[in-house]
Amino acid sequence: MTRIPIISIVDDDKSGRIALSSLMRSLGYESHLFSCAEDFLASTERNVTDCLITDVQMPGMSGLDLQRELCNHSPDVPIIFITAHPEESVRQRAKAGGAVCFLSKPFDGQVLIDCIERTLANARAHSARM
Structure with a gap:
């Protein structure tokens, strides 16, 4: 039986x-929500997350800070960034840190879906090789 992928969402916008x-949920994934x-x-969800979607700008720790922390302790968690303030320097930093996608709000839902499906397929292929 295949495990349902877990997508964690970190965004201060409820x-x-x-x-x-x-x-x-409409795609058949399990989602875990976090406001920061x-x-x-x-x-404990950080240890079972198959893909993380995070906003860039949030009170307290930013999405880039979160990425940096995860790179140090959970480097295999793929990260998709979303932002209402798409700055090229921020996009470059996110990509340099390993972000799989960087989307500007409002974004096309299909673009996000494609990114998630590509990310999960790559993770499955990587797991199969191990």
Whole structure:
């Protein structure tokens, strides 16, 4: 039996979290929601997350700070960034840190879906080789 992929969503915007969660459920994924990076890092879900979607700008720890922390302790978690303030320097930093996608709000839901499916397929292929 195949395990249902877990998508963790970190966004300080409640309506954004709920919308993304609904989209994930419609695709058959399990979603875990967090209003801040600190809550995600303190959770046990960080150890079972197959893909992380995070906002860039949040109170407290930013998405880039979260990425840096995960690179140090959970380097295999693929990260998709979403932002309402798409700055090229931030996109470059996210990509340099290993981000799989960097999407500007509002974004096309299909673009996000394609990114997630590509990311999960790559993870499955990597696991099969191990």
